[in-house]
Amino acid sequence: MRLSPSSFNLQHARFAVVRDKARRVALRAACYGQRHVEECGAVVVVTGKLRAHEDVERVQQHVPDPAHRARLVKTITGYYEGKPAFQRDEAIRSGSLASMTLMLAAQSMGLVTCPMIGFDPAKVAEIVRLPEDHVLVMLIVLGKPGPGAPFPTSRLPLEETVKLETLDGPGLR
Numbered sequence: 001m002r003l004s005p006s007s008f009n010l011q012h013a014r015f016a017v018v019r020d021k022a023r024r025v026a027l028r029a030a031c032y033g034q035r036h037v038e039e040c041g042a043v044v045v046v047t048g049k050l051r052a053h054e055d056v057e058r059v060q061q062h063v064p065d066p067a068h069r070a071r072l073v074k075t076i077t078g079y080y081e082g083k084p085a086f087q088r089d090e091a092i093r094s095g096s097l098a099s100m101t102l103m104l105a106a107q108s109m110g111l112v113t114c115p116m117i118g119f120d121p122a123k124v125a126e127i128v129r130l131p132e133d134h135v136l137v138m139l140i141v142l143g144k145p146g147p148g149a150p151f152p153t154s155r156l157p158l159e160e161t162v163k164l165e166t167l168d169g170p171g172l173r
Contacts, residue, residue, distance in 0.1 A: 001013065001015065001098045001101050001102045001105075003101070004094070004097045004098040004100075004101040005094075005097055006052075006090075006093075006094035006097065006098075007090050007093065007094060008053075008056070008059075008060075008072075008076045008079070009059045009060070010052040010053060010055060010056065010059055010076070010090070010094070011052065011055070011059060011094070012048040012049050012052040012090060012091045012093075012094035012095060013046060013047070013048060013049075013094050013095045013097075013098035013099075013137070014046075014047045014048070014049055014095075014134060015044055015045065015046055015047070015098075015102075016044070016045040016047070016128040017042050017043075017044050017045075018042060018043040018044075018045060018127075018128065019041070019042045021038075023127060024037060024038045024040070024043055025038055026123075026127050027043055027119075027124065027127055027139070029123070030119050030120045030123035030124045030127060031116065031118060031119040031120075031124075031139070032118060032119070032120075034116070034118065036114060036141050037116075037139070037141055039143075040141040040142055040143040041111075041142055041143035041144060042141075042142045042143065043139055043140070043141055043142070044099075044102065044139065044140040044141075044142055045124065045128045045136070045139055046095045046098065046099050046102075046136075046137040046138050046139070046140060047091075047095060047128075047130060047134040047135060047136055047137055048088075048090075048091025048092055048094055048095035048134060048135050048137050049091060049133060049134055050084070050087045050088060050091050050133045050134060050135055051080075051087060051133050052080075052087075052090070052091065052094075053076055053077055053079070053080035053081065053087070056072075056073050056076045056077060057073060060072050060073060060076070088135055091134075091135050091137070092135060092137050095135075095137030095138070096137060096138070099115060099137065099138055099140060102140060103115065103140060106142055110144070110145075111142055111143060111144060111145075112142075112143060112144070112145045113140050113141065113142050114140065114141045115138050115139070115140050116138060116139040116140065116141065117138055117139075119139060121136050124136060124139070157171075158171070158172055158173065159171025159172055159173050
C-alpha cells in the first residue's frame with residue numbers, strides 16, 4: 001500500500017485497520033447491517049488526506065538539488081493550495097490506487113477482499129475518529145475464505161469497455 005503511486009508522491013492514503021469485534025459490530029450498523037463487516041478478519045477504512053500537499057517538503061526530501069527541490073515544492077503547493085475540489089479528487093484517486101494495491105496483495109496471499117461504498121459516512125467517520133482534513137474513500141473487508149466463498153461475477157465485454165483512440169472508437173477485441 002505504501003508503495004502505491006500518488007500524485008507528486010504526496011501519499012494521500014491513510015488506513016485504519018479495524019480488528020476489534022465491538023468496533024466491527026458498530027461498523028456493521030454503519031454499513032446498513034452487511035454481515036461480512038462483522039464476520040471478516042478486519043475492516044480496512046481507507047481515507048485520503050485532503051491537505052497532503054502540506055507534507056510536500058517531507059515527501060520531496062530525496063531530491064538532492066536544493067534549488068530543484070524548492071521549485072518542486074512551489075509547483076506542487078500551487079497545484080493544491082486553495083483548490084478544495086482538486087484536493088478531494090486527488091485524495092480519493094490516491095486512496096483508490098492504494099486500495100487496489102492492498103486488495104491485489106491480499107489476494108496473492110490467499111485472502112479475500114471486498115471494496116465497499118455502502119455505508120453511512122458520518123457514522124463511519126465517528127467510529128474511526130476521522131480527522132477533519134481527511135475524506136473517506138472506501139471500506140475493504142478482508143479475511144480468509146470460508147464456507148460460502150464469493151461467487152464468480154460477470155464482466156461486460158472487452159470491446160464495450162475498452163475503446164481504441166476515443167471513447168466512441170472501435171472496441172478492443
